[in-house]
Amino acid sequence: MSDESLPVLLNTVQTRLISAQRQLGIVRAQVQAKHREAKLHELTYEQLKPLGDSTRMYKAVGKMFMQQDFGDALAAEQRKLHSTNEDIDALKKKETSHLNDLVHSIEKAQLAS
Template sequence: MALNEQALGKIVHDLQSKLQEATRMVASVQAQIQAREREKRLSELTKTELGALQPSTSTYKSVGKMFVQEPLPVLTGELSTRVKDMEKELEALDKKRIYWERNKTEAQGNLQELIRQLQQGQK
């Protein structure tokens, strides 16, 4: 019986660590998604504001602690590219989130099933 209890304890420990890792990864991916969405919104807003300017307007791009003059079409092109990149990253992060949520749900279900079986075995 002691061997069975040790094996059972190892299974419970493995399921708990799998659940903790999945929970941690879901939170991490959600934080990354929020950061990318914020960056995407900022780029879209900046692009909208720059769209209201005359094409001949002098515009500057921040590079570290300095500003470099950039033509308006180049700057708006960079912002468009950044928005597209953020959309691709968001799609990839969403797939990651779904994967980790599925792992989390599976680990919870396995742990609950094990506990239910243990409770039924004690009766």
């Protein structure tokens, strides 16, 4: 490797490092938001569970409310919780990918210097 290409390589690695750090921060913020959302769905489900089948449930549709079957409301909340947990798993995989990029960028920088 020539002395002229070293600064170019370091600049490229540094740019990738900054980009990976930025993406990692974004993904971590998304994971935290999804954790809050999952907690809300879990709390809602736990509050609904002890209510009986005779409980009237309403679902917001635009500016009005429609009566909903209790079992359907409970199942919908469970689906939302499951979906949110799947989103968290996908974001964690994305976070791992960005961490790997970060490590590879650091390794390249160390090899170049």
